[in-house]
Amino acid sequence: MGMLTSLSGFPEWLPEDQLVAEAFLSLVKEKLTLYGFTPLRTRAIEPLSTLLSKGETSKEIYVLRRLQADGDEPDKELGLHFDLTVPFARYVIENHDKLAFPLRRYQTQEAWRGERPGLGRFREFLQADFDIIGEGDLPILADAEIVQVCADILAALPLPAVQLRVNNRKILEGVYQALEVQDPAEMLRTLDKVDKIGEQGVYDYLTKAAIVPASVVDICMQVARIKASSSADLYQQFNSLGLTNDLISTGLHELGYILDAVSRGNPGSLVADLSIARGLDYYTGTVFEARFTELPRYPSILGGGRYDRLASGERADKKMPGVGASLGMARILGVLLNEGFLKASRPTTTVVMIGLISNELYQNSIEIAQIFRKRNIPCEIYLAPDRYGKQIRYAARKGIPFIWFPSETGSTIGEVKDLRTGIQIPADANQWLPAEDLGVQIVKDETAWQAILNNPVFTRH
Amino acid sequence: MGMLTSLSGFPEWLPEDQLVAEAFLSLVKEKLTLYGFTPLRTRAIEPLSTLLSKGETSKEIYVLRRLQADGDEPDKELGLHFDLTVPFARYVIENHDKLAFPLRRYQTQEAWRGERPGLGRFREFLQADFDIIGEGDLPILADAEIVQVCADILAALPLPAVQLRVNNRKILEGVYQALEVQDPAEMLRTLDKVDKIGEQGVYDYLTKAAIVPASVVDICMQVARIKASSSADLYQQFNSLGLTNDLISTGLHELGYILDAVSRGNPGSLVADLSIARGLDYYTGTVFEARFTELPRYPSILGGGRYDRLASGERADKKMPGVGASLGMARILGVLLNEGFLKASRPTTTVVMIGLISNELYQNSIEIAQIFRKRNIPCEIYLAPDRYGKQIRYAARKGIPFIWFPSETGSTIGEVKDLRTGIQIPADANQWLPAEDLGVQIVKDETAWQAILNNPVFTRH
Numbered sequence: 071m072g073m074l075t076s077l078s079g080f081p082e083w084l085p086e087d088q089l090v091a092e093a094f095l096s097l098v099k100e101k102l103t104l105y106g107f108t109p110l111r112t113r114a115i116e117p118l119s120t121l122l123s124k125g126e127t128s129k130e131i132y133v134l135r136r137l138q139a140d141g142d143e144p145d146k147e148l149g150l151h152f153d154l155t156v157p158f159a160r161y162v163i164e165n166h167d168k169l170a171f172p173l174r175r176y177q178t179q180e181a182w183r184g185e186r187p188g189l190g191r192f193r194e195f196l197q198a199d200f201d202i203i204g205e206g207d208l209p210i211l212a213d214a215e216i217v218q219v220c221a222d223i224l225a226a227l228p229l230p231a232v233q234l235r236v237n238n239r240k241i242l243e244g245v246y247q248a249l250e251v252q253d254p255a256e257m258l259r260t261l262d263k264v265d266k267i268g269e270q271g272v273y274d275y276l277t278k279a280a281i282v283p284a285s286v287v288d289i290c291m292q293v294a295r296i297k298a299s300s301s302a303d304l305y306q307q308f309n310s311l312g313l314t315n316d317l318i319s320t321g322l323h324e325l326g327y328i329l330d331a332v333s334r335g336n337p338g339s340l341v342a343d344l345s346i347a348r349g350l351d352y353y354t355g356t357v358f359e360a361r362f363t364e365l366p367r368y369p370s371i372l373g374g375g376r377y378d379r380l381a382s383g384e385r386a387d388k389k390m391p392g393v394g395a396s397l398g399m400a401r402i403l404g405v406l407l408n409e410g411f412l413k414a415s416r417p418t419t420t421v422v423m424i425g426l427i428s429n430e431l432y433q434n435s436i437e438i439a440q441i442f443r444k445r446n447i448p449c450e451i452y453l454a455p456d457r458y459g460k461q462i463r464y465a466a467r468k469g470i471p472f473i474w475f476p477s478e479t480g481s482t483i484g485e486v487k488d489l490r491t492g493i494q495i496p497a498d499a500n501q502w503l504p505a506e507d508l509g510v511q512i513v514k515d516e517t518a519w520q521a522i523l524n525n526p527v528f529t530r531h
Numbered sequence: 532m533g534m535l536t537s538l539s540g541f542p543e544w545l546p547e548d549q550l551v552a553e554a555f556l557s558l559v560k561e562k563l564t565l566y567g568f569t570p571l572r573t574r575a576i577e578p579l580s581t582l583l584s585k586g587e588t589s590k591e592i593y594v595l596r597r598l599q600a601d602g603d604e605p606d607k608e609l610g611l612h613f614d615l616t617v618p619f620a621r622y623v624i625e626n627h628d629k630l631a632f633p634l635r636r637y638q639t640q641e642a643w644r645g646e647r648p649g650l651g652r653f654r655e656f657l658q659a660d661f662d663i664i665g666e667g668d669l670p671i672l673a674d675a676e677i678v679q680v681c682a683d684i685l686a687a688l689p690l691p692a693v694q695l696r697v698n699n700r701k702i703l704e705g706v707y708q709a710l711e712v713q714d715p716a717e718m719l720r721t722l723d724k725v726d727k728i729g730e731q732g733v734y735d736y737l738t739k740a741a742i743v744p745a746s747v748v749d750i751c752m753q754v755a756r757i758k759a760s761s762s763a764d765l766y767q768q769f770n771s772l773g774l775t776n777d778l779i780s781t782g783l784h785e786l787g788y789i790l791d792a793v794s795r796g797n798p799g800s801l802v803a804d805l806s807i808a809r810g811l812d813y814y815t816g817t818v819f820e821a822r823f824t825e826l827p828r829y830p831s832i833l834g835g836g837r838y839d840r841l842a843s844g845e846r847a848d849k850k851m852p853g854v855g856a857s858l859g860m861a862r863i864l865g866v867l868l869n870e871g872f873l874k875a876s877r878p879t880t881t882v883v884m885i886g887l888i889s890n891e892l893y894q895n896s897i898e899i900a901q902i903f904r905k906r907n908i909p910c911e912i913y914l915a916p917d918r919y920g921k922q923i924r925y926a927a928r929k930g931i932p933f934i935w936f937p938s939e940t941g942s943t944i945g946e947v948k949d950l951r952t953g954i955q956i957p958a959d960a961n962q963w964l965p966a967e968d969l970g971v972q973i974v975k976d977e978t979a980w981q982a983i984l985n986n987p988v989f990t991r992h
Contacts, residue, residue, distance in 0.1 A: 076625050077609075080574040084629055085636060092570050104904040106881035106911030109553045113541040113655050114575070114641060118598075131598040136591055136645035137579075137610065148538075149598065164537050168545055170878075170929045172914060175546060180575060184597035194574050202914075209914045211893055218897070222904070327893075334894065335901045417631075420567035432672055433795065436679070440796045443565040443683070450567030453633060453663075453670045468631045 073408040079185075079193030081400065086417030086469075087407050089510050091196075091399075094412070095178060097226055098198050098397060105219045107176040107200050112157040114179070118147040120160050130184035150182040154199040154396070162203055162390065171390075172208060176200040178399070189527070190369040190401040201394025208391040210324050213356040213376055214331035216393045220372060221332055221339040223397065224360055228412060228512045230519050231363040232371070235343035236328060239353055239375070240321030241308075242344070245293050248313045249286045256281060261294055262347040265366060289313070294345035299333060301326025304342050324355060354378040356393060365528055368405065372397045405528065410518040415511040420450045421504050422472040422486070423465045428455045434476040441482065441499045442474075447508065449474070465489060471507050474499070534869040540646075540654030542861065547878030547930075548868050550971050552657075552860075555873070556639060558687050559659050559858060566680045568637040568661050573618040575640070579608040581621050591645035611643040615660040615857070623664055623851065632666040632851075633673065639860070650988070651830040651862040662855025669852040671785050674817040674837055675792035677854045681833060682793055682800040684858065685821055689873060689973045691980050692824040693832070696804035697789060700814055700836070701782030702769075703805070706754050709774045710747045717742060722755055723808040726827060750774070755806035760794060762787025765803050785816060815839040817854060826989055829866065833858045866989065871979040876972035881911045882965050883933040883947070884926045889916045895937040902943065902960045903935075908969065910935075926950060932968050935960070 074082040083091060099109070121131055132150040151157045154177045162169065178198045187193060200219065202212045217236060224232050242261075246254040257276070264272050269291060276287045292311060298304035304326050308318075325342055332340045348357040355376035362368055374395030406412045422442065424435045435451045442449045450470075452461045458475070465473050466489055474497075475485045486502060487494040522528050535543040544552060560570070582592055593611040612618045615638045623630065639659045648654060661680065663673045678697060685693050703722075707715040718737070725733050730752060737748045753772060759765035765787050769779075786803055793801045809818040816837035823829055835856030867873045883903065885896045896912045903910045911931075913922045919936070926934050927950055935958075936946045947963060948955040983989050 074622075074626060077574065077576070077578065080576060082573055082622065083571075084626065085569040085571060085634070088570050088572055091572075103880045104907065104909050106879060106884075106909055108546040108878075108880050109549050110544075110546060111549055111552075112543055113538065115538070115541060115643070115655060117538065132595045133598050134593045134595060134611070137594050138591060139645070146538075150595070161535075161543065165535060165545065170925075173546070174879075174881075174911060182576070184600070194576060204914070207915070209890075211887070211912060211914045214893075214897070215912060215914075218901075331893065331897055335897070417569075418567060418635075419564045419569050420635075423567075426672070429670075432675075432792065436675070436792055436796070440679075446565065448565050448567055450635060451672060451676060453665070453672045453676075454668070464631075 073404065079187035079191075081192055081194070081404065083403075083407065084417075086414045089414045089417070089419070090407055090412050090512050091403055093414075093510065093512050094227065094403065095196075095198070095399065098223055098399075099176070099178070101219060101223045101226055102176045102198075102200055104222075105174065105215060107174040107219075110158070110161070110175040110177050111179060112151070112154070112161050112177065114150055114182075115148050116151050116157055116160065118149045121149050121152065121156060123156070132182050132184050152183045153181050154179055154197055155394075158199065158201065166388065171203060171205040172212065173203045174200070175203075190398070190404055192400050192404065195398070195400030196403075198397040198399055199394060200397075201392050203390055203392040203394075206389055208393065210327050210356075211331075213324065213393045214328050216374065216395055217328050217340065217356070217358060218332045218335075220358065220360065220374070220395050220397075221336050224372070225336065225339060227402075228514050229362075229402070229406070230411065232360050233363045234340050234358060234360045234372070235346050236325065236340060236356065236358040237342065237344055237346035238321040238325040238356055239347070240317045240355055241325065242293070242321075242347065244315050244317030244319075244321055245290065245313055247317060248315050249282075249289060251282055251286060251290075253281065257290065258347050259349065261290060261345065262349055264294065264345055296342070296344040298342045299329065299338070299340070301330050304329065321355070328356060348373055348375055352377045352379065358395070364523055365405075367530070368528060369401060370398070371402050405522065409522050409525075411515055411522065413513045413515055415513050416471065416507075417469040419448045419510060420468070420470045421447055421507050422449045422474050423461070423468075423470045424449055424451045425458060425461050425473055425475045426452045426455050427476060427478060431476070431478060431480075434478070434480050437480065438474060438476050438482070438484065438499045445500075445503070447504065462487075462489070472504055534865065540648035540652075542653055542655070542865065544864075544868065545878075547875045550875040550878070550880070551868055551873050551973050552864055554875075554971065554973050555688065555864065556657075556659070556860065559684055559860075560637070560639065562680060562684045562687055563637045563659075563661055565683075566635065566676060568635040568680075571619070571622070571636040571638050572640060573612070573615070573622050573638065575611055575643075576609050577612050577618055577621065579610045582610050582613065582617060584617070593643050593645050613644045614642050615640055615658055616855075619660065619662065627849065632664060633669060634664045635661070636664075637661040651859070651865055653861050653865065656859070656861030657864075659858040659860055660855060661858075662853050664851055664853040664855075667850055669854065671788050671817075672792075674785065674854045675789050677835065677856055678789050678801065678817070678819060679793045679796075681819065681821065681835070681856050681858075682797050685833070686797065686800060688863075689975050690823075690863070690867070691872065693821050694824045695801050695819060695821045695833070696807050697786065697801060697817065697819040698803065698805055698807035699782040699786040699817055700808070701778045701816055702786065703754070703782075703808065705776050705778030705780075705782055706751065706774055708778060709776050710750060712743055712747060712751075714742065718751065719808050720810065722751060722806065723810055725755065725806055757803070757805040759803040760790065760799070760801070762791050765790065782816070789817060809834055809836055813838045813840065819856070825984055826866075828991070829989060830862060831859070832863050866983065870983050870986075872976055872983065874974045874976055876974050877932065877968075878930040880909045880971060881929070881931045882908055882968050883910045883935050884922070884929075884931045885910055885912045886919060886922050886934055886936045887913045887916050888937060888939055892937075892939060892941075895939070895941050898941065899935060899937050899943070899945065899960045906961075906964070908965065923948075923950070933965055 353375035357375035359370040360372040376393040378391040482499040814836035818836035820831040821833040837854040839852040943960040
C-alpha cells in the first residue's frame, strides 16, 4: 500500500491500489451515465495558443519539442493541457455543427502542471470533469442536474464525511453593487481566502488596505456567514440584512431553486454557504465545492459552477453557456488511498488459481481455466509443476482466495480449497461459483481515517 | 461519425464514436480480468534517460520543458513515453520488492511519438498492453496464456476477419545457425519485410547484396512459407527441410506447445507462420501478431512475444523474463470507427428523456428522474418548459429512444413514448423497464467494411 513517486509530483500505485482507483472511477462513470452524460476524450496536447487563450499564463504549462526536431522547423508550439476545461471548450467550438445541444459529456483524463507538488497537488493528476453545455440559453435546471449528480457521486463513493456547499455569484455581485464596492473582483478573491487566513485576516486586509470601509466589510462578512439548507431558510436569513436589487433576487432565486431541487431527494446532502466564491474568474452564477468535512484545510475535492462565456470565446455569434464540475480524483486518492483508508478486498482480480499437476497434463489446467473464463470467473493458471505446497504459498502471497486442483483424468470434477478457511471440497468446474468473491470490492478502513485526523500534515494551518 | 483531427496525428472522436471506443475498451478489460491481469497505470512522463535506455534513439520522443522555466534550472530532462513497455519495465525494477511474481498486469494508456502520421499511425495513440513477468524463470505456459487471451480478445471484439499468427525466434535463429548465416539480425530484418517488398524483393536484396548465398536464401524462404495449425503438422512440414539443432528443437517444441494449447479450445483461431519475425530486437522466443485478414497491408493491430532481458537491464542480478502483447486500440479504431464499420446503437447513454411540463412543476420531472436513476435507468431531464413537440424533436435528434411525460399531479404514473415506433402508453416509473435498451451496444456495418476493401487507401501496395 502506498503512493509511489520516484519522480516528484507524478504518483503511481501498486496493483492492489490501482484496482481501488479503477473501481472508484467506475463508480463515478456509472453515476454520470445514469444522468445521460456521454464519455469524451480530448487529446492531451494542445497548441500553446489554445492553452494561453484564457489568459491563464500563471499556469505552469509543459511545452513540448521533438527530441530530433531541427531548430528552425515551423511546427506550431504544443503543450500538455493543464485542465480538461480549456480543451473541452476548444473541442466544442471546433465541432459545434456536429454536436447536439444541450450536450452532456464527461471526461476522465490526466492533466499536467509543472508546479511544485504539495498537499493534494501533483504534476500529473487525474480529473473527472462533467458539464452540460447549452446553445443560446441554459435553464437553471441544468445547474440543479449538475449539483444533483455531484451529490449522488459523493454519496455513492466510499468517502469519509464530505460537505457539498453551493452559492451563487450573482448574490455576491449584487451585494457589492448594493454596497457600492469599488473593486468587486478583489473583494471576491479576498473573501475566498477566509478558509486560509480566517475571518480576522480577511477583515484586517480589507480595512487596513483601506480597500473598503469597515462597515461594508462587516456586512459582507455577515453575508458570508449565511448557511441554509432550504430556500425558505435562505430567504429568511438574507432578508434580515436588508439588501435588495435585481442581481440579488436572481441569485437568491437560483440558489434556492437548486437547494430545493437537490435537498428534496437527498436531505442534508447540500448546504447553501454564502462564503463560497471559487477563485476562477469565469463563473457567472452557481458555484459549489466539496471538501472533507473533518479536513477543512485539505484542498477541495470537487468544484464547479455556471459559466456563460467559456466556450464562446472565438465565436462571438454563439452564446454557449455551461455548468459543470471537476472531481479531483488524484486529490481524493492521494490521501485516501495513500493513507490506507481505501483498500482492495484482495490485491488481484484472480478469484481462483488453477493448480498445475505436471508439464504433461497442462491441458487439464487450461481446460478448467477456459471453463471458468466462459463462466466469467477470473482465474489464472499456476505456470510450473511445483509441489502443491509451493503453489498454495504463491496463491496465498498473491491474496487469491481459492485454489482449484484439477483431476489427473481431465474430468471437470476437481477439488477446490478456500485459502481463508482452509476448507477443501470436491466440485465440478461447470457448476462451482464463488459468487461473493467474483469482483474486487473497495474496503474502507476507519482507523486509517482517524490516523489522518491525528496527522498534523493534514490538519495544521 | 468520423475522426476529428484538427491537429494532425492527434485523433479525437464525436460522442457517439467515443461511446464505441469505451465499450470496445471495456470488452478488452473484461477479458484481461478473466485471465487474472490487474490494471496498472504508469505516469505519462519519464526521465529522458529512461526513455533512451533501450537505445531507442530513433523514436521521435516529445521532450518537455516548463513554459516558465529558468534557462539554467537543474531539472532532469523529461519526456512523454513512446510506448507502455519501457515505463512498465522501469516500474517493475523500481518496485520489485513490493510486487508478487509472476505478475500479470494490463495497462491501457496513450503513448506519444512525434512521427509523421500515416495509415494507422498517430502521434497520440491508445494502446492496451498486457504482460506476464516472472522472476528467474517463466515457463512456456505463460506464453500460451498470453496467446490464448489474445485469441479470446480478438474473438470477443466486434472485428472483421482477423488472423493471429505465431512463430518462435529460436527456430529462425537455429535455422540461421545451421546454415551458418553471418548476420542473423540482418537476415531477420530483411525477411520481416516480405509483406512490404514481396518474396522476390527479399530474395533480390539478400542475394544481390551478396549477403547470403542464393541456396541459403532459398531454404530460409522455404522456412518462411511454413504455415501450420497443430504441432504434428508443424513438425512434419519442418522435418522435410532436414535442418536440426538444439535451438530449432526448443523453438519447435515451444511453438507446438502454444499451437496445441490454444487451438484446442479455439480451433482455427491461431496459425503458426514461420515468416513472422517482429522487428524489435528484444524478443527471444515466441513472437506473434494479428492483422485484418483482408487488409494485409494495414499495419498489425496486435503484436507481442517473449522477452528475457527487458526488465532486467539495470539489475543484472535479477533475471526477469516476460511475455506480453500490445493491442493497437488507436490503429483498430482509426480505421473501423472512422470508416463507419463500428457504430453505437445510439449516440447517447440516455435511454429516456423526462419531459418538463412547466417551470413550476420541475420537481415532478426530477422525482421521476431520480426514481429511474435509482433503478439504473440512464435518463436526462429536458431543461426548458417548451412545447412537447419541441421536446420530442430534441430527443429524436439526440437519438434518445424514449420520452417520459410526467403527470401534473406528481404521481409516478406517466406516459412513455417509444420514438422509434411512435407508440405511447401509460406506465409507472417504479415498474417500467426498457431492459433491451439500457446499455449502448456496438453495431457492425458490413457494407462499410466492403467500402474499406474497395478503397485504395487501405489496399494499395
